[in-house]
Amino acid sequence: MYRYDQFDRSxxxxxxxxxxxxxxRRLSGELTEDQFKPLRLMNGVYLQLHAYMLRxxxxxxxLSGRQLRKLAHIGRVYDRSSGHFTTRQNLQFNWVRLADIPxxxxxxxxxxMHAIQTSGNCIRNVTADHFAGAAADETVDPRPYAELLRxxxxxxxxxxxxxxxxxxAVTGAAVDRAAIQVxxxxxxxxxxxxxxxxxxxxVGGGQGRTPMIAKKLRDFLPERDLLxxxxxxxxxxxxxxxxxxxxxxxxxxxxxxxxLEEIAASVEAEFAARPVATANLGEAEIARIAAYFAxxxxxxxxxxxxxxxxxxxxxxxxxxxxxxxxSAHKAPGYGVVTVSLKPIGGIPGDAxxxxxxxLADIAERWSFDELRVSHAQNIVLPHVRLDDLPQVHAAxxxxxxxxxxxxxxxxxxxxxxxxxxxxxxxxxxxxxxxxSQRFADLDRQNAIGELKLKxxxxxxxxxxxxxxxxxxxxxxxxxxxxxxxxxxxxxxxxCAIGELVGPGFAADKITDAVETLVETYxxxxxxxxxxxxxxxxxxxxxxxxxxxxxxx
Amino acid sequence: xxxxxxKFDWVAATANDLxxxxxxxxxxxxxxxxxxxxxxxxxGGEAGAALLARAQADHAANRVVEPxxxxxxxxxxxxxxxxxxxxxxGPTV
Ligand code: SF4
Numbered sequence: 141m142y143r144y145d146q147f148d149r150s151x152x153x154x155x156x157x158x159x160x161x162x163x164x165r166r167l168s169g170e171l172t173e174d175q176f177k178p179l180r181l182m183n184g185v186y187l188q189l190h191a192y193m194l195r196x197x198x199x200x201x202x203l204s205g206r207q208l209r210k211l212a213h214i215g216r217v218y219d220r221s222s223g224h225f226t227t228r229q230n231l232q233f234n235w236v237r238l239a240d241i242p243x244x245x246x247x248x249x250x251x252x253m254h255a256i257q258t259s260g261n262c263i264r265n266v267t268a269d270h271f272a273g274a275a276a277d278e279t280v281d282p283r284p285y286a287e288l289l290r291x292x293x294x295x296x297x298x299x300x301x302x303x304x305x306x307x308x309a310v311t312g313a314a315v316d317r318a319a320i321q322v323x324x325x326x327x328x329x330x331x332x333x334x335x336x337x338x339x340x341x342x343v344g345g346g347q348g349r350t351p352m353i354a355k356k357l358r359d360f361l362p363e364r365d366l367l368x369x370x371x372x373x374x375x376x377x378x379x380x381x382x383x384x385x386x387x388x389x390x391x392x393x394x395x396x397x398x399x400l401e402e403i404a405a406s407v408e409a410e411f412a413a414r415p416v417a418t419a420n421l422g423e424a425e426i427a428r429i430a431a432y433f434a435x436x437x438x439x440x441x442x443x444x445x446x447x448x449x450x451x452x453x454x455x456x457x458x459x460x461x462x463x464x465x466x467s468a469h470k471a472p473g474y475g476v477v478t479v480s481l482k483p484i485g486g487i488p489g490d491a492x493x494x495x496x497x498x499l500a501d502i503a504e505r506w507s508f509d510e511l512r513v514s515h516a517q518n519i520v521l522p523h524v525r526l527d528d529l530p531q532v533h534a535a536x537x538x539x540x541x542x543x544x545x546x547x548x549x550x551x552x553x554x555x556x557x558x559x560x561x562x563x564x565x566x567x568x569x570x571x572x573x574x575x576s577q578r579f580a581d582l583d584r585q586n587a588i589g590e591l592k593l594k595x596x597x598x599x600x601x602x603x604x605x606x607x608x609x610x611x612x613x614x615x616x617x618x619x620x621x622x623x624x625x626x627x628x629x630x631x632x633x634x635c636a637i638g639e640l641v642g643p644g645f646a647a648d649k650i651t652d653a654v655e656t657l658v659e660t661y662x663x664x665x666x667x668x669x670x671x672x673x674x675x676x677x678x679x680x681x682x683x684x685x686x687x688x689x690x691x692x
Numbered sequence: 693x694x695x696x697x698x699k700f701d702w703v704a705a706t707a708n709d710l711x712x713x714x715x716x717x718x719x720x721x722x723x724x725x726x727x728x729x730x731x732x733x734x735x736g737g738e739a740g741a742a743l744l745a746r747a748q749a750d751h752a753a754n755r756v757v758e759p760x761x762x763x764x765x766x767x768x769x770x771x772x773x774x775x776x777x778x779x780x781x782g783p784t785v
Contacts, residue, residue, distance in 0.1 A: 167711065169754040187757060189779050192713035237712045487785055558775060559783035567778075569785045619773060 160242035184255030195258040200268035200286040201229030205500035212496035263293035270514035274522035276468035282312035303381035304389035321635040344395030347601035372411035436508035441473025445526035489517030498539035557597025564597035566614025566621035607631035704731035705747035707756035
């Protein structure tokens with residue numbers, strides 16, 4: 141993984157010192173809240189319902205054991221011995237004291253981490269495929285490009301006060317696990333017929349109150365032009381994006397209002413006007429960054445593991461886990477392990493400090509010291525030998541981390557909602573917990589098959605409900621929590637925004653409604669291979685509406 | 693959110709503590725407490741405006757952050773809106 145150079149180290153250290161001074165001045169009363177608020181937001185510090193919240197950037201979701209152990213330690217010392225992994229591959233501490241935050245940031249800097257640009261109208265943490273560098277279906281490892289973008293966008297003086305926040309995502313596999321089409325800029329790294337590397341460039345996607353699927357600006361942007369082209373997009377947005385209305389300030393609105401042609405023309409003009417020599421990415425620089433992401437030394441192994449086969453024959457829990465939570469790796473004899481942070485009835489994305497320590501140990505011992513955070517709020521062990529899976533599974537089970545539900549109905553994405561978030565209209569977590577308990581039976585979950593259920597506590601859509609196969613949005617109806625359901629959303633290469641199924645449901649009816657949807661699907665699917673999403677696409681809203689509102 | 697839509701009969705002043713960020717409520721003696729039941733309750737309208745002004749002075753003095761009035765049931769001394777009940781009691785999960 142990338143290691144800080146002298147420049148990274150000194151800028152992070154300087155920022156910690158600066159913020160320490162700002163916090164001191166705030167606590168002494170020298171700075172007012174109005175003066176301090178923008179400063180704290182630049183450092184990832186929010187004030188939520190019960191406490192300050194610190195959002196820590198995990199660049200493109202990549203962590204080492206040492207870093208995760210540090211997060212565990214911070215959780216133990218400064219929070220309530222846990223942390224919350226978010227849909228943007230970040231980590232949030234929900235219970236920190238303002239006075240402690242400078243010390244937390246110093247501790248983070250020790251392991252090359254920070255909270256810079258995790259809030260505010262700037263370029264946020266760049267996200268990427270959580271299987272990067274590991275997945276069998278990957279064309280090009282997206283991490284070097286995510287890192288180049290991270291360096292370029294960190295403290296970029298021109299893009300510190302954008303009209304609104306700005307999010308980039310990169311995938312190196314055509315299936316798109318990074319949801320690039322719902323980002324401000326989405327990039328697919330690929331190769332052309334000549335084997336050269338380039339990018340499909342998408343712009344103007346996003347969720348929130350006006351969900352939009354991104355439009356493709358370029359099908360194959362040459363590798364060397366990556367930063368210059370992104371810069372051109374940002375320039376056009378910085379200049380022309382609306383600053384008069386917060387709800388219309390994202391680039392998706394600009395793209396929507398101007399249309400693809402006009403935006404493309406502006407971006408291409410800006411791109412053509414760049415000073416070529418300075419803006420191109422040199423081969424040497426690309427190679428220098430790529431070297432940090434060189435694949436680990438995989439042993440040459442047979443594709444099948446007789447050790448694993450034998451262990452699975454004796455252990456049905458292991459067998460379920462492997463069938464569900466292990467994905468194909470590019471190196472024979474290895475697997476990509478998804479560690480679900482969605483135990484039945486648990487809080488989606490939460491991990492205790494002890495669990496983080498356990499994951500760090502497991503990664504160091506069995507996954508080349510690498511971990512990833514996925515936007516589905518799970519953890520990934522990217523490079524596990526199939527021979528080691530029985531031991532890894534046992535170690536995960538001992539830490540309460542072996543829930544075999546990756547991609548199933550209980551693998552629910554949920555934002556913090558009204559239990560924590562100052563912007564929320566309704567709770568998300570208890571809804572997720574109740575649904576998870578209702579569908580606890582593993583045989584039933586597996587019979588239902590892949591079903592992505594996503595819950596947001598307000599229209600900001602941090603829980604990605606727009607792209608859930610079943611999406612749930614919490615609203616406030618005259619002081620009562622109400623939940624609207626959308627169907628048919630998808631986040632991958634077949635990206636779609638879910639459609640509203642009809643009137644919302646009260647809190648005590650929403651789990652029944654989900655169950656009705658699932659039962660309806662089971663009755664109408666052609667065969668078990670037809671996923672919920674496929675069936676929905678074939679039949680549309682009608683049968684689901686009939687089932688939900690039959691008695692209305 | 694919901695509080696705004698409910699008629700403000702009786703109100704209390706709430707804010708977040710500057711140092712810790714926890715939800716706090718203003719007592720009649722001017723101190724701030726984690727317990728909403730101990731908060732000073734006044735009728736909305738003029739008395740409410742005066743309470744808010746006192747709370748805002750505490751904000752200006754950097755004791756608390758961003759005070760607002762919330763509607764409270766005078767018999768149970770519980771906030772009327774779910775959001776404020778969650779602030780007073782902590783997360784429900
Ligand atoms: S979707 Fe709304 S409630 Fe949920 S975390 Fe985002 S802002 Fe908060």
